[in-house]
Structure formats: structure tokens, C-alpha cells
């Protein structure tokens with residue numbers, strides 16, 4: 001069977017399948033189509049499918065609205081690539097503004113780097129990705145209110161353990177000196193270079209270690225690339241409130257999906273966008289199923305790690321013609337690695353030293369545990385009283401473990417806990433109910449945790465945020481400019497702003 005496709009005029013697009021057009025018309029007639037009804041060829045079994053024929057990909061016409069009276073095709077307004085926080089937020093705004101929108105999502109679920117596990121063997125919902133609301137973040141809190149989703153302040157005590165000993169707070173004089181020196185900087189530099197220059201002396205070893213650990217652990221950043229001025233901004237922001245969503249962040253994603261769906265936006269799961277062929281006013285997205293979706297515009301919300309990925313790697317999204325400026329900009333922003341380890345024990349042993357081990361070190365009221373162990377950061381679900389401990393390894397340390405087997409990572413986690421709580425690993429293993437390792441850096445549709453600011457990031461974000469000929473738009477946490485970088489808030493704001501730009505015609509200068 002010969003398959004051919006061509007474009008007549010811009011935005012007037014028809015798929016011609018030799019010997020098949022007539023059949024499609026007949027099917028339309030027999031299926032009681034009414035003007036404006038969306039044609040969904042996927043519901044028409046007799047239409048040839050390139051996956052079966054192995055030939056040229058077929059155009060899915062579910063992106064066309066066909067007015068059967070005038071025999072005229074109207075293309076879709078926006079194809080959104082990615083159903084994470086940014087994509088879903090944009091979809092809601094665009095669909096509510098009356099745009100015809102389809103989201104193409106590579107995974108078999110929505111949420112992207114937000115993924116709440118509700119029935120995976122844990123006794124409570126657990127977060128494999130985003131977990132905290134890092135401050136009184138306006139858009140996140142507004143959406144939670146709209147959705148009627150509650151959030152709760154986190155708490156508990158922070159323990160610091162280094163070289164086997166409990167440590168106090170880092171010396172505040174050193175921190176004050178660090179901030180004062182950072183405030184004097186007139187040119188941005190990587191934080192590691194800054195420390196070497198200003199705090200290279202031996203008496204600052206502990207300060208240097210704390211700063212490095214903070215940049216790596218919290219920002220998932222490589223201190224050799226992370227912007228000193230961006231870290232200064234983060235450290236001097238006075239919003240210390242932190243919250244968690246008792247039912248999980250997934251509820252917020254479900255809300256956005258429901259809202260966008262109710263406004264007419266459709267979603268294709270398990271659909272990997274492999275290539276965007278574009279020209280001003282028209283995009284054609286080719287997917288892993290060798291299907292093509294056509295629209296006037298595309299909004300690309302894939303993670304920075306995917307934009308940085310090499311041609312041919314799984315999840316990679318190519319552009320034809322290529323976008324060298326965008327690619328260079330994506331490379332200039334940092335994208336940190338992270339591994340999360342979820343462990344549920346039979347008892348919350350840290351509370352009362354449930355183990356009868358001679359040296360056991362209980363940590364009653366534990367909220368966060370910061371340490372120099374191979375898996376250095378741990379937290380509980382405080383104030384919820386559960387027996388779940390979450391381990392966190394981020395930055396270059398996690399990057400090195402990109403290809404490490406999950407069982408090996410679990411062993412590393414248990415080794416760390418054994419040394420921190422002074423119990424034998426075998427005892428911990430016996431007490432373990434369930435464990436799960438999530439290596440986000442190894443995930444082809446994330447390729448890391450979240451973006452961090454490098455010295456070049458400000459300029460690079462500007463380049464990445466500019467639309468290309470009013471046709472290709474970009475959004476996602478990595479493009480956000482503001483105090484909540486690398487968060488869900490960042491993704492939501494970026495998605496909302498991109499939708500606004502598409503709807504309002506506020507295009508800004510074009511790149512490429």
C-alpha cells in the first residue's frame with residue numbers, strides 16, 4: 001500500500017493515502033459526523049497504520065477539526081510536548097482560552113518529575129520526585145486552594161553527623177563572612193572558585209565542606225559550575241517555610257489534567273516526540289509510533305536533560321531545521337543529578353532506638369539528617385508519624401552513579417544508615433519492610449533532577465525562552481527566572497507564562 005502525505009497550503013493539510021481517501025470519506029459519512037466534530041482516525045480500524053505497513057508514517061488526523069459542510073481542515077493550535085507541571089499548567093491555560101490543544105507525553109502517566117506512589121506497597125503515599133513546597137510560593141498555593149488540596153508545614157529536628165559524631169550548627173561567624181564576601185562580588189564566578197579564592201585557608205575546611213555539600217545536596221549542583229551569585233540569592237532569601245502535601249503532589253497534577261481535559265485539551269500518553277519538523281506557522285511532530293501530529297505551534301516542555309541529550313539517545317527530541325542557539329543555551333544551564341531512596345521499616349527505629357544494639361544512636365524527633373555518609377541526606381515524614389525514611393544523593397556524587405544497579409544503591413543506603421545510627425546492617429535489613437530506589441538521572445525522559453544556575457545561565461535562559469518565529473515555544477522549570485528555581489513552582493510559572501505569550505501574541509524577539 002502506498003502512503004503519501006503532502007501539505008497543500010500552510011495550515012491546510014490533508015493526508016492522502018492512495019486508495020484510502022475515499023474509504024475515509026465513506027467512514028465519516030457512516031459515522032454520523034457533525035460539523036466541527038474531531039476526527040479520530042485511531043478509532044477507524046481500516047485506516048492503514050505505518051507501524052503495521054512499515055512504510056511512511058500516517059498522519060493522525062485527530063489533530064484536525066473537520067467542518068464537513070465546507071470540507072475544510074482546521075489545524076490544531078498548539079501541540080504541547082510533555083505532561084509535567086509546566087505542560088499541564090500551559091494546557092489548562094490554553095484550553096481555557098479556547099485553543100485546540102493536544103499534549104504528547106512519553107510516559108504512560110502524567111506528572112513527569114512529580115510522581116506520587118499511592119499503592120506500591122508503602123503504607124502511606126510516597127513521592128518518587130518532588131515532595132516539598134519550598135516556601136510560600138504564590139502560584140502553587142493558589143492552585144492548591146483552587147483544587148481544595150491541603151498542605152502542611154514540615155518540621156522535626158535537624159541532626160548533623162560527621163565522622164561518626166553528632167555536630168552542632170556550622171559556625172555562624174564563618175557563614176556571615178561567606179555572605180559578606182559574596183555580597184562584594186562584582187562578577188559572577190563558580191562557587192568552588194570563589195571558595196578557593198576567599199576561603200582557601202585550612203581553618204575554613206568545615207565551611208568549604210558545608211557549602212559544597214549544600215550546593216550539591218540542595219541544588220543538585222556541581223560546585224565547579226554553580227553560580228556564586230545565584231547561591232547568594234538563595235541563601236539570603238528569607239522564606240524558610242516548607243510544606244508537604246499529605247496526599248502527595250500527584251493530586252495537583254490530577255487537578256490540572258482534569259481542568260485542561262474539561263476545557264477540551266486531549267492527552268496522548270506513551271507517545272514519545274522524536275522530531276519536530278517546523279517552518280513558520282506550522283509544526284509537525286513525529287513520534288515513536290511513526291505517527292505525525294500537526295499544529296500551528298508547539299510548546300516544548302521536556303526537561304533540560306532531554307534538550308541536552310545526544311541525537312539517537314532514548315527520549316531525545318530533534319528539530320528540523322536544527323536550533324543551534326537553543327541547543328547551546330540548553331548546554332550552558334546546569335542540570336543536576338539525583339537519586340532518591342525510599343525505605344519503609346517495621347518501626348520508626350530512630351525515635352526510640354528500637355534495636356537492642358550496644359552503640360545504637362536514636363534521633364528522636366528526627367526531621368532531617370545531614371551527614372558525610374555515602375548517602376548523606378535523610379528525612380522522615382515529620383510531623384506524620386511513619387516508619388518511612390527517604391535517602392537523598394544529589395550533584396556530582398549522584399551523576400557518578402548514573403549507571404549503577406539499583407540493588408547496589410540500596411546496599412549503599414543501608415550501609416549509610418548502619419553507620420549513622422550505629423546498628424548492624426543485618427539488623428536494618430531485617431527491619432526493612434519495603435525499599436525503592438529512583439535514579440532520575442538514568443531515566444531517559446528526565447535525565448536528571450532539576451536545573452541549577454551556572455555563571456552563564458541567565459543569558460542562556462533568555463535565549464531558550466524566546467519563541468522561534470512565533471511557532472516554537474519552550475517552557476519548564478529550567479527556563480524560570482526567579483527565586484524558586486528548580487521547583488514545581490518554577491515549572492508552573494513557566495508553563496503559565498508560555499501559555500500567556502502564545503494566547504496574547506506577546507512574542508518577544510525571535511531566535512534562530
Ligand SMILES: Cc1cc2nc3c(=O)[nH]c(=O)nc-3n(C[C@H](O)[C@H](O)[C@H](O)COP(=O)(O)OP(=O)(O)OC[C@H]3O[C@@H](n4cnc5c(N)ncnc54)[C@H](O)[C@@H]3O)c2cc1C
Nearest residue numbers: 082084085086106112113130131132273476477487488491
Ligand atoms: C527527585 C526529585 C525531587 C524533587 N524535589 C522537589 C521538591 O521537593 N520540591 C519542588 O518544588 N521541586 C522538586 N523537584 C523538581 C520538580 O519536580 C520539577 O522542577 C518539576 O516537576 C518539573 O516540571 P516540568 O514540567 O518542567 O518537567 P517534567 O515534570 O520533567 O515534565 C516534562 C515531561 O516531558 C516528558 N517528556 C520527556 N521527553 C519527552 C519526549 N521526547 N516526548 C514526549 N514527552 C517527553 C516527560 O516524561 C515529562 O512528563 C524534584 C525533582 C526531582 C527529580
